Amino acid sequence: MKKLTKEIICILPCNGLDKSLGVITREVSLKVIEKMSDVQLICPVLLNNGDKRYENLIQTAKIIIINGCMTRCPTKLIEERKIKPFKQIMIPDMSKKYKVKPTQDLILNEENANLAELIADEIITDLNKINQEKENNIREFQEQEYFDITVDKYYFTVPKEGYFFNENDCWIKPEGNTALLGITDYLQNAASDILYVDLPELGDEIEQFDDTGSFESSKTVLQLISPGSGRIIAINKRLEQNPEYLNQDPYQKGWFIEIELENFEEDKELLMNGPEYFEYMKNKIMKEKNHLEQIKSERDV
Amino acid sequence: MRKKVGIIACSGEELLGGTLSRAAARIVVEKLRPQETIILCAPLFAAGGLERHGGQEERNFAKEHPTITIEGCEEECAKIAVDKYSGPPAATFNITEFIDAHPKLKSMSREDLGEDGMKLAEIIAEVIAKKVDELFIRK
Numbered sequence: 391m392k393k394l395t396k397e398i399i400c401i402l403p404c405n406g407l408d409k410s411l412g413v414i415t416r417e418v419s420l421k422v423i424e425k426m427s428d429v430q431l432i433c434p435v436l437l438n439n440g441d442k443r444y445e446n447l448i449q450t451a452k453i454i455i456i457n458g459c460m461t462r463c464p465t466k467l468i469e470e471r472k473i474k475p476f477k478q479i480m481i482p483d484m485s486k487k488y489k490v491k492p493t494q495d496l497i498l499n500e501e502n503a504n505l506a507e508l509i510a511d512e513i514i515t516d517l518n519k520i521n522q523e524k525e526n527n528i529r530e531f532q533e534q535e536y537f538d539i540t541v542d543k544y545y546f547t548v549p550k551e552g553y554f555f556n557e558n559d560c561w562i563k564p565e566g567n568t569a570l571l572g573i574t575d576y577l578q579n580a581a582s583d584i585l586y587v588d589l590p591e592l593g594d595e596i597e598q599f600d601d602t603g604s605f606e607s608s609k610t611v612l613q614l615i616s617p618g619s620g621r622i623i624a625i626n627k628r629l630e631q632n633p634e635y636l637n638q639d640p641y642q643k644g645w646f647i648e649i650e651l652e653n654f655e656e657d658k659e660l661l662m663n664g665p666e667y668f669e670y671m672k673n674k675i676m677k678e679k680n681h682l683e684q685i686k687s688e689r690d691v
Numbered sequence: 692m693r694k695k696v697g698i699i700a701c702s703g704e705e706l707l708g709g710t711l712s713r714a715a716a717r718i719v720v721e722k723l724r725p726q727e728t729i730i731l732c733a734p735l736f737a738a739g740g741l742e743r744h745g746g747q748e749e750r751n752f753a754k755e756h757p758t759i760t761i762e763g764c765e766e767e768c769a770k771i772a773v774d775k776y777s778g779p780p781a782a783t784f785n786i787t788e789f790i791d792a793h794p795k796l797k798s799m800s801r802e803d804l805g806e807d808g809m810k811l812a813e814i815i816a817e818v819i820a821k822k823v824d825e826l827f828i829r830k
Contacts, residue, residue, distance in 0.1 A: 407716060436768050
């Protein structure tokens with residue numbers, strides 16, 4: 391059984407066909423997944439037939455149930471599997487709350503579509519709030535020890551442990567079968583003040599050394615070249631509002647993306663650990679410094 | 692009084708076939724054969740009805756009446772459910788066969804069938820309505 395590593399939200403509507411309330415549940419769930427591509431839909435009839443595709447999902451996901459009527463079919467289907475739903479919505483309750491009385495029409499009319507829209511918006515707002523809270527709280531980094539070096543006015547650090555690096559000055563920090571990825575202090579220094587970040591799409595499959603997003607400073611545009619391969623399961627959306635995190639804290643608050651690792655043992659063969667990268671970075675800095683000094687002295691002559 | 696025929700659509704939400712099955716079922720029951728047919732709710736059938744009503748309304752209906760299932764895909768959820776709780780259905784129609792037979796009638800999306808998709812639903816409904824007539828003649 392493959393363990394799901396990321397918390398998944400599923401929506402299970404009653405999807406009934408013989409009452410307008412069931413038709414509304416269907417519309418609500420379609421509207422939610424249209425606006426939130428990472429929410430998955432569970433078909434109640436298929437679930438009842440014991441389809442294996444839901445076996446792992448319902449055990450690990452947070453399930454939002456949308457009941458059309460008091461029969462509460464989807465609730466029954468979940469409870470008989472001894473699973474506690476994350477949230478349950480009853481269309482009649484929502485109808486009272488929003489003071490919109492659903493009509494009996496089995497074909498979705500304007501009133502019922504409006505009610506569906508209001509309920510879907512409420513679910514989306516709740517989910518966004520949860521995601522935001524999670525993003526704000528989930529990344530708690532432990533205190534890290536660094537190698538450091540000062541060259542002229544520039545200060546460079548490299549974490550001593552837990553991180554691996556490629557020659558493109560990007561890092562990967564594996565934890566179990568997931569990993570955070572980001573850029574090194576060297577790269578943020580090279581970029582100078584970062585003004586914009588272009589993040590990749592959630593769910594994208596990336597290969598090691600793929601160009602996986604970019605960032606722009608007043609000087610240049612640089613790319614995150616992925617040190618690992620896998621599927622993107624989280625992106626640091628806060629960087630869009632706070633690109634300065636990349637300059638201020640490139641190894642922690644400035645993480646770029648999180649991936650579900652595909653084969654890190656293989657990826658690691660082409661990466662350096664902390665002490666190795668620190669030596670590599672120092673050589674690179676010294677070479678650049680010497681090169682610049684040479685240009686300067688030639689110009690002076 | 693003549694017995695009614697139960698119509699049960701897979702209602703599947705994950706695919707276009709489910710939407711077509713819903714539309715075709717409604718056309719049969721509301722427009723083409725309103726006196727002869729009754730719609731059965733697949734999720735209700737699967738979960739069982741209200742406890743205080745005995746919990747078996749849809750299932751008992753399908754035990755005592757001929758029931759036609761409309762399947763959105765090869766999973767045949769409606770047929771499996773009817774077979775499990777009430778006995779074999781009187782007939783089963785698979786939407787994918789109709790989609791293959793009418794390649795020019797392309798539905799817009801799972802959410803909105805569009806004009807061509809509704810035309811296809813009408814065609815499917817006509818075929819089902821004929822099957823309803825056959826079942827009545829047999830009786």
